[in-house]
Amino acid sequence: MSEAMPEAPTRSAVTGSPGLLASLDPLLREWLPRQRWFAGKGRPVTGFSLVAATELLPADGKLGLYHLLVRAHQPLEPVQGTVPHPGDCxxxxxxxxEALPPRLAPALIGHVHEGPLAGRTVYEALYDPRPAEVILEALRTSARIGQLRFERREEIRPDLxxxxxxxEQSNSSVVYGDTxxxxxxxxxxxxxxxxxELPLALAREGCSRVPPPTAWITxxxxxGAEEPYVLGVLQPFxxxxxxxxxxAxxxxxxGEDFSAEARALGRATAEVHTALARALPTVTLGHHQLQSMVAGMTERLEAAAQAVPTLRPYAPGLHSAFEALADLAREGHTWTAQRVHGDLHLGQCLRSPSGQWWLIDFEGEPAKPLAERRMAQPVVRDVAGMLRSFDYAAHSAGGPPAPEWAAACRAAYCSGYAEVGGRDPRTEPVLLRAYETDKAVYEVLYEARHRPDWLPVPLSAVRRLATGDS
Incomplete structure (x- = not known):
């Protein structure tokens, strides 16, 4: 049972708190790199700087709660062309x-020995029901606390x-009462x-394939020199x-056929794309834009081939996928681009007990700059991501690879997409092959660095794509 529901917090920002951050520094250096969502793995943390600190519950009470935006400073990887930046926030x-109860042991960050929190224990507060209730109450009451802004579109019950x-996630999530x-x-x-941005736009269009934002935190x-930070989004569960x-x-x-679900998922994807095209501007990609796209794909292939020797024999064939797209651009071919999901795969989809498919997590690829994630893209970009996901599933179920299963899912997904979108993605084979190739090259580099045992999965796709086979 959680403790009594707290009132909406009214604390203010802890401005200029070097003592607070200094006291947490040695603990965060150990704890932060172990978190699944920490982006700088493999590089030491050399220090921290405080972007903002807000006291949500007084630290001198039985339970204190701080909201921190902290910049972690790390040496950059020696990648050519990398622009130095002040560190991830x-x-x-x-x-x-004072001490953690046993139920909170997994949340331990450490024991503070100096500074304003000396003698206290600090921990990941999301594991504790009461701090999570504080956040929901702030959203429910549209609170403003220091630099934090809690906004909502709809009413929120107080007793969840x-x-x-x-x-494991690349972010953190809390469920409130299955609501x-x-x-x-x-x-x-x-x-x-x-x-x-995208779920709000889809909600305005009445799209039922994406849970609409109920509230959010910025x-x-x-x-005042930068735009606000988006910190969290509350949506229906x-x-x-x-x-x-x-x-899947x-x-x-x-041994069950998944084609019917793949077709339904293709229909859902097309519904979302159609709604996004209504809600937000579309653009036409001409020669210059397509050449720039091809140059980026080519550069990523060359870098991956340099880093992963097993990719090098296939590089000429993979280059041909990008050269074919460049040829079409030179001939004057154009494509319509719009806002898309940006990181679509099976793990970004939910199937409700009634059989409806939902698309979630529109953040895009977190490693890419925000401006790039918000660029208009051909819808085939999302389609290629999902096709690669079927291929991954076919190699990941514990048995022998099932290429026929993947092929059936890929075909059904494209057919379902055409039923709603009006155009089968397979009718644009050059663009689809280019995007699939770009995705497979990314996968090869990722697996080589993080999961070498999985490298055969994208390499099997690389062999197919290098020959131009569908």
Whole structure:
């Protein structure tokens, strides 16, 4: 049971708190790199700077709560052309207690030995129901606390019991009473975040394939020189929903056909794309834009081939995928581009018990700059991501690879897309092959660096794409 519901916090920003950050510094250096959502793995943390600190519950009480935006300074990887930056900014919710009860042991950050929190224990506050209730209450009351802004579109009940989602994610989530889910972004940037922007636009269009934002959290930058930071989004929780990736693996392990679900998912994707095209501007990609796109794909291939020797024999064939697109650009071919999901795969989809598919997590690829994630793209970009996801599932169910299963899913997905979108993605084979190739090259580099045992999965696609086979 959680403690009594707190009133909306009214604390103010802790301005200029070098003592607070200095006391947490040695603990954060150990704890932060171990988190799934920490982007700078493999590079030492050399220091921290405070972007903003807000006291949500007084630290001198039984339970304290700090909201921190902290910049982690790390040496940059020696990548040619990398522009130095001041370090990634992370959102932290730090709970403060004299000692942790056993139920909070997994949330421990450490024991503070000096500074304003000396003698106290600090921990990841999202594991504790009361701090999670504080956040929901601030959203429910549209609170303004220091630089934090809590805004909502709809009413929120005050008596929803929170539970943290413990599955590994690139962000953090809390479910409130099977009614809402709050996604807290961990690595944050100033500017319009597509994870709020696109679902809001889709909600205005009445699109039923994306849970509409109920409320959100932003932070005003302390200097006023930057745009606000988007920190979190509260959306309806799809109770009893199945994760698309897990569902596909279960069906494949049982030998069940997944084509009907793939077709329905293609229809859902096209509905979202159609709504986005109505809600936000579209552009035409001409010769210059397409050549720039091809140059980026080529550069990524060359860098990956340099880093992964097993990719090099296939590089000439993969180059031909990009050269074919460049040839069409030179001939005057154009494509319509619009806002898209940007990182679409089975794990970004939910199937409700009624059979409806939902698309979630519109943040885009977190490693890419925010401006790039918000650029208009051909819809085939999303389609290629999903086709690669079917291929991954076919190699991941625990048995032998199932290329026929993947091929059936890919065909059904494209057919379903055409039923709603009016155009089958396979009718643009040059563009589709280029985007699939670009995605497979990214996968090869990722697996070589992080999961070498998985490298055969994208390499099997590389062999196919290098020969131009569908």
């Amino acid at each position: 992370y959102q932290l919710l730090i709970g403060v207690r 019991v929170p539970r943290v989602v413990t599955a 809402f889910i709050l996604k807290l972004l961990r690595r944050v940037l100033p500017g319009t975040n597509p994870d709020l 932070a005003e930058p302390p200097s 799809v109770q009893g929903a199945s994760d698309g990736w897990e569902l 693996l279960r069906e494949l392990a049982k």
